[in-house]
């Protein structure tokens with residue numbers, strides 16, 4: 448996942464060349480590439496040149512591991528568990544790609560790669576077929592997700608005459624719909640907007656800067672993962688009478 452989030456936005460091949468240290472170019476041995484453990488054993492430094500390795504790598508690996516474990520505890524060893532793991536994988540990857548490109552000055556803003564969104568989209572349809580034997584569940588979800596963000600961002604563009612939301616965010620919302628269905632969209636849009644607003648306003652107050660560009664992908668991802676685990680609660684609140 449770390450490889451994907453680094454290489455896809457930069458248009459690099461995801462399989463070749465094998466990982467190497469960005470400082471000294473030394474190829475990373477398989478035993479130095481074990482999630483979390485290698486980073487700890489190496490003390491967060493390259494074996495060859497001793498330049499520091501970002502703490503983001505083991506933290507990402509830890510977050511993925513804990514969320515996958517939560518999926519196993521919640522769904523047991525079942526198709527639902529694999530579905531949950533797929534949701535977590537694509538949401539974490541999209542969020543990380545968005546954040547890593549947003550803080551990289553070679554990019555104007557955060558990017559969620561189209562290839563990643565497309566892969567999530569197709570996976571959503573495939574899993575729906577495997578789980579429920581239908582393509583209408585992901586189709587309605589994806590359409591609602593797409594329009595749910597496209598319409599407000601289009602209106603914002605006409606009124607404010609500038610881009611309010613990235614195309615990658617809108618496509619990511621279609622992926623959420625394809626994976627979690629139409630009912631998830633209302634929750635995910637409101638929850639991600641709420642989380643984003645709280646975070647954005649806090650950041651503006653703390654940094655005393657205005658008009659901060661904030662990647663929205665991580666908030667969509669967070670809201671989707673919350674929905675994945677607590678959908679019965681939100682569905683009862685939103686849709687039962």
Ligand SMILES: [Zn+2]
Pocket residue numbers: 468469470471472473493494495496497498
């Ligand atoms: Zn090195």
